[in-house]
Amino acid sequence: MELRQGILHQTTIQTAKQHQGTYSTTPLAGNKRPSPGLDTHSGVPTHASQKVAFQRASSLGRNVSTLVASTIEVTESGPRNSPEVSEYSQRKVVSATPTAGTDRALSLSHPRYALPKSLVENLRSLGINEIYPWQKHCLMGPGLLNGAKNLVYTAPTGGGKSLVADVLMLKRVLERRDAKALLILPYVALVQEKVRWLRKVVQGITRIAPDGVLPGKEETLWRRRADEDTIRVVGFFGGGKIRATWADFDIGVCTFEKEANTLMNTAIDDCSIANLRAVVLDELHMIDDDHRGYLLELCATKLLSLEHKVQIVGMSATLPNIEVLAQWLGAHRYQTAYRPIPIKEHLVYDSKIYEASSKGGVLTAATPLNRQTGPRELMVPPIRVITNSSHKELQDPVLNAVVSLASETVRSGYGVLIFCSSRAGCEFDARIVSRAVHDAHGGDPVILEKRTDLMGDLRSLPSGLDPALDDTIPSGAGLTTEERDLIADAYDKGILKVIVATCSLAAGINLPMRGRAGRKGKDEVGETYLCCRKNDLEDVIELMNAELPQLSSGLMTDKQRIRRALLEIIAVRLATSRDSMDDYLLKTLLSLTAESDVIREHVESSLSDLIEMEFIQEDEQSGFKVTQLGKAVVASALEPEDGAFVHREMQRALRAFVMDGEMHLLYTFTPVQDFSTTVNWKVFRNEMETLDDSGLRVMSFLGLKPTIINKMAQGSTMKESTPGEREISRIYTRFYLALQLRDLCNEVPIHLVAQKYDMPRGSVQTLAQTCQGFAAGMVKFCEHMDWGMMAAALDHVSDRLKAGARADLLALAQITFIKSRTARVFYDNGFKTVAAVANADPSELVPVLIQAQPMKIRLKKQDEQKYEEKLFAKAEIISNSANRLWQIQMQQDIEEG
Numbered sequence: 001m002e003l004r005q006g007i008l009h010q011t012t013i014q015t016a017k018q019h020q021g022t023y024s025t026t027p028l029a030g031n032k033r034p035s036p037g038l039d040t041h042s043g044v045p046t047h048a049s050q051k052v053a054f055q056r057a058s059s060l061g062r063n064v065s066t067l068v069a070s071t072i073e074v075t076e077s078g079p080r081n082s083p084e085v086s087e088y089s090q091r092k093v094v095s096a097t098p099t100a101g102t103d104r105a106l107s108l109s110h111p112r113y114a115l116p117k118s119l120v121e122n123l124r125s126l127g128i129n130e131i132y133p134w135q136k137h138c139l140m141g142p143g144l145l146n147g148a149k150n151l152v153y154t155a156p157t158g159g160g161k162s163l164v165a166d167v168l169m170l171k172r173v174l175e176r177r178d179a180k181a182l183l184i185l186p187y188v189a190l191v192q193e194k195v196r197w198l199r200k201v202v203q204g205i206t207r208i209a210p211d212g213v214l215p216g217k218e219e220t221l222w223r224r225r226a227d228e229d230t231i232r233v234v235g236f237f238g239g240g241k242i243r244a245t246w247a248d249f250d251i252g253v254c255t256f257e258k259e260a261n262t263l264m265n266t267a268i269d270d271c272s273i274a275n276l277r278a279v280v281l282d283e284l285h286m287i288d289d290d291h292r293g294y295l296l297e298l299c300a301t302k303l304l305s306l307e308h309k310v311q312i313v314g315m316s317a318t319l320p321n322i323e324v325l326a327q328w329l330g331a332h333r334y335q336t337a338y339r340p341i342p343i344k345e346h347l348v349y350d351s352k353i354y355e356a357s358s359k360g361g362v363l364t365a366a367t368p369l370n371r372q373t374g375p376r377e378l379m380v381p382p383i384r385v386i387t388n389s390s391h392k393e394l395q396d397p398v399l400n401a402v403v404s405l406a407s408e409t410v411r412s413g414y415g416v417l418i419f420c421s422s423r424a425g426c427e428f429d430a431r432i433v434s435r436a437v438h439d440a441h442g443g444d445p446v447i448l449e450k451r452t453d454l455m456g457d458l459r460s461l462p463s464g465l466d467p468a469l470d471d472t473i474p475s476g477a478g479l480t481t482e483e484r485d486l487i488a489d490a491y492d493k494g495i496l497k498v499i500v501a502t503c504s505l506a507a508g509i510n511l512p513m514r515g516r517a518g519r520k521g522k523d524e525v526g527e528t529y530l531c532c533r534k535n536d537l538e539d540v541i542e543l544m545n546a547e548l549p550q551l552s553s554g555l556m557t558d559k560q561r562i563r564r565a566l567l568e569i570i571a572v573r574l575a576t577s578r579d580s581m582d583d584y585l586l587k588t589l590l591s592l593t594a595e596s597d598v599i600r601e602h603v604e605s606s607l608s609d610l611i612e613m614e615f616i617q618e619d620e621q622s623g624f625k626v627t628q629l630g631k632a633v634v635a636s637a638l639e640p641e642d643g644a645f646v647h648r649e650m651q652r653a654l655r656a657f658v659m660d661g662e663m664h665l666l667y668t669f670t671p672v673q674d675f676s677t678t679v680n681w682k683v684f685r686n687e688m689e690t691l692d693d694s695g696l697r698v699m700s701f702l703g704l705k706p707t708i709i710n711k712m713a714q715g716s717t718m719k720e721s722t723p724g725e726r727e728i729s730r731i732y733t734r735f736y737l738a739l740q741l742r743d744l745c746n747e748v749p750i751h752l753v754a755q756k757y758d759m760p761r762g763s764v765q766t767l768a769q770t771c772q773g774f775a776a777g778m779v780k781f782c783e784h785m786d787w788g789m790m791a792a793a794l795d796h797v798s799d800r801l802k803a804g805a806r807a808d809l810l811a812l813a814q815i816t817f818i819k820s821r822t823a824r825v826f827y828d829n830g831f832k833t834v835a836a837v838a839n840a841d842p843s844e845l846v847p848v849l850i851q852a853q854p855m856k857i858r859l860k861k862q863d864e865q866k867y868e869e870k871l872f873a874k875a876e877i878i879s880n881s882a883n884r885l886w887q888i889q890m891q892q893d894i895e896e897g
């Protein structure tokens with residue numbers, strides 16, 4: 001048996017989470033936010049449990065001065081004079097809405113839904129006792145429950161969209177034993193959470209037997225696989241050796257760029273696509289995303305072109321021109337504005353808080369007339385006013401507002417999400433906020449201990465502990481970085497009270513699923529505060545009033561895209577003649593908006609480009625067929641142009657490949673997509689000077705010249721006017737990235753790599769995240785080109801990228817909790833193999849674990865004992881995991897022997 005990597009392996013994060021889950025947490029759910037007047041004036045924590053004598057963060061070994069957040073005064077027009085929270089409109093609406101008692105169809109056990117009992121029970125145990133009225137209406141749409149029709153729908157964030165899609169998808173999967181479904185999400189970070197949810201939903205559910213007996217009633221007649229009747233939910237995380245294939249899942253959860261598109265291509269090619277019965281497109285508005293949206297369009301167009309019916313379910317919170325999308329997908333359309341938890345929106349400007357929902361007030365304040373006369377006082381009176389701060393750090397009114405609002409919310413026992421425009425801004429805000437909020441919650445010893453655990457868990461990740469997090473977590477604030485899963489989880493559990501994130505990260509982290517303001521079961525009401533500066537005020541108001549832009553096809557915005565579309569369908573033989581290609585293109589979203597002549601022109605030029613690139617050839621029946629190279633490009637999920645570049649690079653590598661070092665392999669695994677890299681040539685020169693003979697040989701085989709690097713470091717600029725020059729520049733840049741990848745693989749934390757190479761941290765993070773997927777693509781590329789030796793060599797080394805540890809640590813890194821640096825410490829302490837760890841007494845591992853976390857916060861005596869106890873528990877888990885692995889290895893040896 002082979003150990004699965006990447007798809008089914010357990011990550012440190014998961015393990016840490018399981019571990020965390022064993023400690024009790026104090027949920028904040030259901031706590032009603034008190035009226036702001038009370039606590040802001042007294043400054044006294046509202047909940048009795050919070051009145052614990054606080055311990056300063058400095059007791060944790062840190063030395064930062066405390067900031068006192070400004071108070072927020074209620075004005076004459078403020079909430080003191082208006083009714084309580086219950087006035088928030090939808091509360092009333094909710095209580096007036098029918099319940100399953102009056103409308104039986106709100107219960108998922110209603111015969112109309114024909115869902116197995118166990119499924120309804122599972123949902124109930126997950127808090128879904130009945131569906132919302134809108135969910136019922138939506139599901140009852142024509143042809144939806146029986147799968148005859150597609151669906152496109154919108155509901156506000158947190159409105160419960162996913163459940164509708166889940167029900168339809170599960171119905172399709174339950175209809176036949178071999179039925180499959182794909183759930184396509186825009187971000188890898190969302191995949192894991194969705195997989196976890198779906199696994200709970202399908203737990204213990206069996207599928208229809210071959211003779212048509214309904215699930216739940218049948219006795220299994222025959223079995224091929226142990227899990228034959230169960231529904232296997234598999235997530236594709238975009239990395240590593242993607243061993244899970246079409247055959248390995250019943251519900252596949254993946255992102256659209258690589259996995260969904262590639263999975264579908266392969267399944268169309270080998271005809272196994274016939275089992276696909278449903279595809280859910282979450283965040284359908286991403287179709288408009290300039291970089292990746294067109295891939296979503298390609299996926300959906302392929303589905304529409306198949307011979308059998310696949311139910312497509314597309315959803316989003318924002319689909320301004322939903323009719324066009326519904327028309328494109330031939331879908332039933334449904335829209336609702338229902339929010340189970342009302343959101344109260346505010347605008348904060350010049351230390352004053354305004355209600356943003358009053359249409360006649362704030363939102364109309366910035367008329368074109370005002371624009372001419374310049375900003376002036378808003379027309380509506382503010383509801384609250386933030387007092388000025390005496391701290392010099394809080395003189396900026398926007399920062400002061402952020403800090404006082406965050407502090408007020410935390411004092412009331414709620415969580416806060418702060419969105420900033422830049423990573424640097426996040427770090428700054430997190431540090432300041434942490435200085436102002438820690439006195440309210442830092443005293444709870446249980447919470448403090450959990451924060452210490454969290455920092456330990458973060459430290460044991462390959463990326464290490466970010467210094468900013470080191471400073472902020474003890475006070476209960478965090479910021480989202482690559483450690484986001486642990487951070488988001490800690491926020492969810494109330495261990496962290498504040499998270500600061502950039503808007504772009506906010507979309508990628510799990511927060512959309514659970515953390516944004518107003519989540520059912522978590523809050524009574526959500527509040528948002530948009531804090532803006534005077535100069536931005538009118539733009540902000542305009543933006544708040546603005547209509548959402550119409551969504552449109554991204555297929556024609558770059559020449560590559562139609563090329564890729566055509567190459568793919570030719571490669572998987574979905575369409576090979578001109579007529580069938582026309583048919584295919586008629587099914588795109590593009591065809592609804594663009595002139596057919598223009599599309600045809602694009603098709604013609606793309607086909608001749610593909611012929612010229614030697615990706616396709618004309619065949620005898622005036623159709624087209626894919627070449628070996630074209631097939632390799634499609635299989636490795638590359639853009640045609642990138643594929644051509646990789647091909648040239650690989651051909652050079654086949655002639656001369658440096659095998660006495662790792663640099664050439666790492667270069668080959670360095671993704672070729674655009675990272676917007678600006679090479680710092682001085683850093684490049686320094687790094688070049690430290691390269692050994694083998695590394696220098698790689699440079700010379702790649703055609704890179706030390707003299708040029710020296711010249712660049714002295715201030716020359718790289719010529720990029722001809723294609724040849726651009727190609728050379730691209731190789732230099734790729735090598736610069738390869739150096740970073742080398743450092744990442746040598747366990748240098750991401751923030752240090754970014755610092756060293758003068759790169760935005762996000763780019764290094766993307767490099768770290770995409771290299772595994774790219775490496776898997778390279779292996780496939782070589783396999784398809786019949787370069788077996790190269791494929792084998794790359795395949796062997798690709799594991800390194802995943803573990804972020806040296807090759808000799810790979811085996812160790814399979815053990816729970818032993819990742820990266822920890823693996824190195826184990827290795828250095830003589831635990832060089834899984835067997836060595838398996839055979840050790842857990843108590844022997846404790847000192848190694850302590851050593852693996854050298855920066856651990858200094859603890860008091862009694863805490864030290866507790867800490868060691870905890871490490872012992874961890875050592876036991878490690879020992880068990882190592883034993884399991886060891887047994888598997890021995891079994892393998894026996895089988896192979």
Ligand SMILES: Nc1ncnc2c1ncn2[C@@H]1O[C@H](COP(=O)(O)OP(=O)(O)OP(=O)(O)O)[C@@H](O)[C@H]1O
Binds near residue numbers: 127129135157159520
């Ligand atoms: N009928 C229901 N009863 C109780 N809880 C529900 C119901 N429907 C959905 N929920 C819960 O509400 C929360 C939000 O739902 P969901 O994530 O589907 O929202 P969404 O509309 O997809 O939001 P987003 O736009 O952020 O993705 C989830 O925790 C979900 O389990």
